[in-house]
Amino acid sequence: MRNWLNHQLQASILTLSRMRDNLLSTFMIGLVIGVAMCLPSLFYLGVDSLNKFTDHMQSETEISLFLKQDTNKSTIAEIDQLLAKDPAIKQYHFVSKDFAWQQLQARSEGDGEVGNIIGQLDKNPLPDAFFIQAGSTEPTALEQLKNKLSDIPGVEQAILNSEWAKRLSTLLDLGKKIILFTAMLLAVVLLVIIGNTVRMQILTQKEEIEVSYLIGATKNFIRTPFLYAGVFYGLFGAMIAILLMGGIIQTFNLTIHELSELYSSDFSLKLFNGKLYLTVIISAVLIGWIGSYVAVNRAISSIAQDQHNS
Amino acid sequence: MSLIQFDQVTKRYPGSDEVLKKISFSIEAGEFVFVTGHSGAGKSTLLKLIAATELSTSGTVLIANQNASQIKVSAIPFLRRRFGLIFQDHKLLYDRNCFENVILPLHINGIFGQEAAKRVRAALDKVGLLHKEKAMPITLSGGEQQRLAIARAVVSRPSILIADEPTGNLDSNYAAEIMAIFDAFNQVGVTVIMATHDALGLSAQQSRVLRLNQGRLSESPSSTQGHAS
Numbered sequence: 361m362r363n364w365l366n367h368q369l370q371a372s373i374l375t376l377s378r379m380r381d382n383l384l385s386t387f388m389i390g391l392v393i394g395v396a397m398c399l400p401s402l403f404y405l406g407v408d409s410l411n412k413f414t415d416h417m418q419s420e421t422e423i424s425l426f427l428k429q430d431t432n433k434s435t436i437a438e439i440d441q442l443l444a445k446d447p448a449i450k451q452y453h454f455v456s457k458d459f460a461w462q463q464l465q466a467r468s469e470g471d472g473e474v475g476n477i478i479g480q481l482d483k484n485p486l487p488d489a490f491f492i493q494a495g496s497t498e499p500t501a502l503e504q505l506k507n508k509l510s511d512i513p514g515v516e517q518a519i520l521n522s523e524w525a526k527r528l529s530t531l532l533d534l535g536k537k538i539i540l541f542t543a544m545l546l547a548v549v550l551l552v553i554i555g556n557t558v559r560m561q562i563l564t565q566k567e568e569i570e571v572s573y574l575i576g577a578t579k580n581f582i583r584t585p586f587l588y589a590g591v592f593y594g595l596f597g598a599m600i601a602i603l604l605m606g607g608i609i610q611t612f613n614l615t616i617h618e619l620s621e622l623y624s625s626d627f628s629l630k631l632f633n634g635k636l637y638l639t640v641i642i643s644a645v646l647i648g649w650i651g652s653y654v655a656v657n658r659a660i661s662s663i664a665q666d667q668h669n670s
Numbered sequence: 671m672s673l674i675q676f677d678q679v680t681k682r683y684p685g686s687d688e689v690l691k692k693i694s695f696s697i698e699a700g701e702f703v704f705v706t707g708h709s710g711a712g713k714s715t716l717l718k719l720i721a722a723t724e725l726s727t728s729g730t731v732l733i734a735n736q737n738a739s740q741i742k743v744s745a746i747p748f749l750r751r752r753f754g755l756i757f758q759d760h761k762l763l764y765d766r767n768c769f770e771n772v773i774l775p776l777h778i779n780g781i782f783g784q785e786a787a788k789r790v791r792a793a794l795d796k797v798g799l800l801h802k803e804k805a806m807p808i809t810l811s812g813g814e815q816q817r818l819a820i821a822r823a824v825v826s827r828p829s830i831l832i833a834d835e836p837t838g839n840l841d842s843n844y845a846a847e848i849m850a851i852f853d854a855f856n857q858v859g860v861t862v863i864m865a866t867h868d869a870l871g872l873s874a875q876q877s878r879v880l881r882l883n884q885g886r887l888s889e890s891p892s893s894t895q896g897h898a899s
Contacts, residue, residue, distance in 0.1 A: 363780035366783070367780065575751075575774070575822075576748065
């Protein structure tokens with residue numbers, strides 16, 4: 361056991377010192393891995409944030425019922441009674457067009473441009489409206505309710521607020537699938553890159569492998585430093601990927617912050633996403649290990665073959 | 671029981687004639703055996719069969735009662751560790767200093783740290799290179815490089831030394847130096863098997879010569895010293 365640990369330690373020190381001797385090329389490989397891992401992770405972060413947002417939206421059950429412009433008071437009263445009787449409706453409230461108009465004017469007072477435009481309008485363009493909270497959160501039940509409401513005479517339009525969120529969420533699901541495939545393709549590319557890099561290293565270390573083999577080294581002994589090389593490349597690449605992601609998220613959030621203040625929302629990307637970072641690290645290390653394992657196994661058997669033929 | 675026993679061993683490389691033809695001999699522990707013959711007579715192949723870097727085409731190679739021709743691939747490294755191998759072209763690693771060259775077999779054997787360093791210095795001392803432990807092999811003379819190779823072969827204290835023309839590229843002064851080192855190891859009980867193409871340079875204490883001629887063996891116990899075989 362102690363021997364084993366010693367060997368692992370020796371091999372990792374050897375590998376690290378070789379990497380230090382070739383700092384530039386090590387950095388380049390790390391950068392390649394980092395960028396390749398960074399791209400799908402960032403997209404994932406973006407999609408995931410939007411997804412949470414739409415999930416939240418989808419759970420809203422509000423239906424906006426806009427009435428026709430020329431609806432008179434008696435029709436409004438009739439609709440009000442209909443709504444009051446409907447068991448599918450939890451609660452609702454009425455906003456008259458005059459009230460909405462006043463509110464809009466009051467809210468836009470501070471804003472010069474919008475205020476100007478509103479001031480120029482000679483007629484109230486807003487309709488009377490009911491805002492309804494449905495009792496059920498079931499999408500089909502909501503849909504039914506919405507259809508029923510839009511059939512009421514005097515109603516111009518019934519809008520289910522969660523509808524666009526649902527559409528967006530479907531789009532995001534598609535986006536997630538695209539990210540998955542991109543990530544898989546990039547993983548294959550990384551496997552090839554790391555495998556090739558380790559193979560080049562094996563070629564420069566060919567003499568050492570041959571000599572070690574002749575004086576009784578096991579395949580495992582020869583393999584270990586190269587496996588560490590693969591793992592370290594992966595680890596190094598993952599670190600660069602996380603640094604890149606952190607930087608990009610930070611700058612993105614600065615801009616998003618200004619934007620979301622305008623919309624009085626607090627939407628921002630989380631800087632620290634432990635699960636994602638862990639996934640990046642583990643998959644990078646795994647890819648590094650597999651890439652170098654394949655490369656080193658092929659190289660060792662070809663060197664062993666050479667020796668038997670010499 | 672003999673340490674090494676060849677029984678009707680034949681070796682053929684793909685696409686060539688038989689390099690060794692039905693060779694039988696045995697070597698006892700503590701012997702100093704020369705293998706001679708013209709170049710191409712099969713000396714190197716014979717050594718490779720002993721060191722299990724080659725497997726015989728037919729016949730039986732027994733090393734310390736282990737059948738090297740039927741050994742599992744995974745067991746070969748452990749068989750090889752019984753030997754100290756010395757090659758004509760040294761096979762030193764030129765990207766590391768003398769100390770690091772010699773420590774490699776110890777690491778392979780799972781020996782690290784202080785114990786390893788002590789053994790490396792002892793081995794370097796035996797071949798007279800202790801003062802050069804930090805030197806790079808490329809800065810050493812041909813004779814010194816061969817001595818370094820010997821230090822690497824003996825550092826893990828193998829019971830059998832196998833040397834393939836260790837003096838082949840050296841002038842006679844250096845060659846005598848190297849032979850003296852092998853003699854010294856043989857005196858303390860190490861079995862030495864050495865291939866050499868010039869039988870003239872053989873040491874006075876030789877006990878035995880295996881002469882190869884076109885793949886066939888003719889043994890000539892040229893010395894007065896008796897040996898068990």
